[in-house]
Amino acid sequence: MKISVRNLEPTKVRLTITVDSEELDPYLDQARKEIGKQVTIPGFRKGHVPGPIVDQRVGFASVAGEAINAGVPEIYSKALAEKKLHAMDQPQIDVKDVPQSAKDETKLKFTAEVEIRPKFDLPDLDGMEIEVPKPEVSDEDVDKRLDNLRQRFGTLVSVDRPAKKGDFASIDLDALIDGESVDSQQGISYELGSNTMLDGLDEALDGLSAGEETTFEGTLEAGDHQGEKAQIKVKVNSVKAEELPELDDEFAQEASEFDTLEELKADVRKQCEIDAEGRQATDARDAFIAKLQDGLEIPVPKGIKANMVADQLKNTGKDSEKATKDEKAEAEKNVEKELRDQMTLDALAEKMEVSVSQVDVTNFLASIAQQYGMDPSAFINSIVQNGQLGSAVQEVGRSKGMLAGMRAVTFKDPEGNEVDLTRFLGGDEEDGQSMEDQDESVQAASAAAAVADELSDSDSAEEAENKD
Template sequence: MKISVRNLEPTKVRLTITVDGDEFKPYLDEARKEIGKQVNVPGFRKGHVPGPIIDQRIGFATVAGEAVNQGVPELYSKALAEKELHAMAQPQIDVKELPESAKDDTKLKFTAEVEVRPKFELPDLEGMQIEVAKPEVTDEDVSKRLDALRQRFGTLVSVDRPAKQGDFASIDLEAVIDGDSVDSQQGVSYELGSNTMLDGLDEALDGLSAGEETTFEGTLEAGDHQGEKAQVKVKVNSVKAEELPELDDEFAKEASEFETLDELKADVRKQSEQDAEGRQATDARDAFIAKLEDGLEIPVPKGVKESMVADQLKNAGKDGKSASKEEKAEAEKKVEKELRDQMVLDALAEKMQVSVTQVDVTNFLASIAQQYGMDPSAFINAIVQNGQLSSAVQEVGRSKGMLAGMRAVTFKDSDGKELDLSRFLGEEESVAEEDEEESVQAASAAAAVADHINQTDAEDDEAEAK
């Protein structure tokens, strides 16, 4: 197989791949075999029709077309691996030349244009030191946690005064556009200052008492008129203030397993310190990635970026026309960072020679399913059916590569004290101790999970048939 590479952009190439007849022949033979299983040819059993008969009865063009469909993706992947290219998107394949008969010595020739990860050199991890701010827990942090706990045991009490920030108001709402009522809600409980409904609602309610009403202009967030400006009438039915319990020993007994307030405060401080350590670990991760990227010029693939920006805007209820320049710029900035981080972590995983097992992938997907309250098997099945399994494998590889990289460097706090992040980074894996069959690479892991799902589906179908 002859492969030539032409750089079209810093992150886009065109591969021209020419396949020798001997290398293409197995794909032609396999195509004839598969076609032979599906057709009836007098004098031959299904699956036992000689190749020349298939070419004669079905047509060599059909055989070649099937061989191309099956062979080109595999040949393309081999070409990427040989040229050490890492595709970032699906390729645009164009078959240029193809043999017209079994005796035609014309070679299969096709091109593939694809966006790829740019080449860059990661810094050496040996001896690398990274400073991370020292976590601090103040009395104010403890007080905030105690106040949050008190709010869980608070009660709402009606008050005869104007509403203010933090109060809960029962309100009626009506949205009017060009004199027509387009939406209305009654008896809505709303916390002033939460900013969880219409823009301008907090300001409109501030200072209103029960029985009073006002009108303000707002942008509708949902419904048939989403995104349109409307005159919103709001009426206050009642105002309630939150009454919190006293912070004393009795409260400690009611709200926790402790007998005294001092014991509760000590436990809250301990939890705050643990959370602070978690935030420090997150800061260490961000500082580590920033250190890897420091001084590197990493262009991002334009097509991938455009697609991701469009998805970002869509998730925010916007599109290319309705989004403002600021919103587009913010989305582009976020996507560029995400892409650079992904590419750096992919390169790091290769540098650290991490492997991804079937168990890794399954556990990763199961944990996501649990977060969303979904059945793990159904979720994994959906991932496979939607063709997203390779993305999940990549995420696992990035995570394992990052943890391996972070274990290889030294983190210190602002006082110069070395940090122990082992609780967050886990223990270093010993590849030599792993079962060779289980320590498969990412592609094998993906295939194993997919095969497992497909086998389960087949068994279910067979059970239903019975």
């Protein structure tokens, strides 16, 4: 096999692969066997038809076509391995030359254009020290957590006064474009100051009492007129304020297993300290990846970036064609970081010689299925059937490589004291799942979650089609 590589971009290449006859012959023979099992030829049993007879009866072109379909992907993968290239997307294959008969000496020749991971050298981990912040807990942290607990036991009471931030208002909305109503909703409960609906709604409601209404201009976030400006009429039906219980021993007994407020506060502080240690582990992870990338130029594949930006905008309810310049810039920034982090962790996994077992992948997918309330066996089967198993293996490899790399370096706080992250990183023989438990936003979890979303959407579409 002859392989030539042409660099089209820093992250894109075109491979031209010429296959010797002896390399193609096994695929031709296998194609003849498969075709021989499917055709009926007088005088021969199915599966026992000689190759020349198969060529004669179905035509060599059909045999060559099946051989190429089976052989090109395998030959392409071997070419990547031989040239030490790491593909990041599916290739665009273009078959140039094909032998026209069994005796034709023309060699199979095809090109493959694909986006690849750029080459870069990670720093040596031996002796590497990384500084991370200390896990500090303030009285404000404790008070905030206690306030959240109070809110769980709070009640809403009607008030006869204008609405203000923190109140809950029952409202009716009517969106008008050119004087015509395009969307309306009644009896919505909305918390002032939450900024969870239309831009401008919080300002419009502030100061309104029950029975009053106003109009403001806003941009519709969903529906047929998404992204369009509209006049929004809002009417306040009622205003309710949240009434929180007093912080005392009685509240401690109602909200917890403790008898006194002091005991509850001590437990809340302990939980805050555990959370702070988890944040420190996350800070350590981010600092570790940043240290690996320090001084490196890591270009990102343009095609993959464009697709991921479009997907990210779509996931946030934005049309890539209608998104603002700032929204696109923010999405591009996030995608570039995600891609660089992925490529860095892929390279690290290779550097650490990480191996991924079937148990690793099964446990990983089962944990994601559990998060989504899906049956683990059905979810794993769907992953396999949809050709996503390779992605899952890659994500597990990244996670294991990151944990192995973090165990190989030293983390210190600003005072120079060594930070023990064993609880989060696990030992050398452990998978380190505790780190992911502390931070569900790690790339492995987000990637598998995206797969779960995709499968869920596919199932919904299939159900809708069956109903029709």
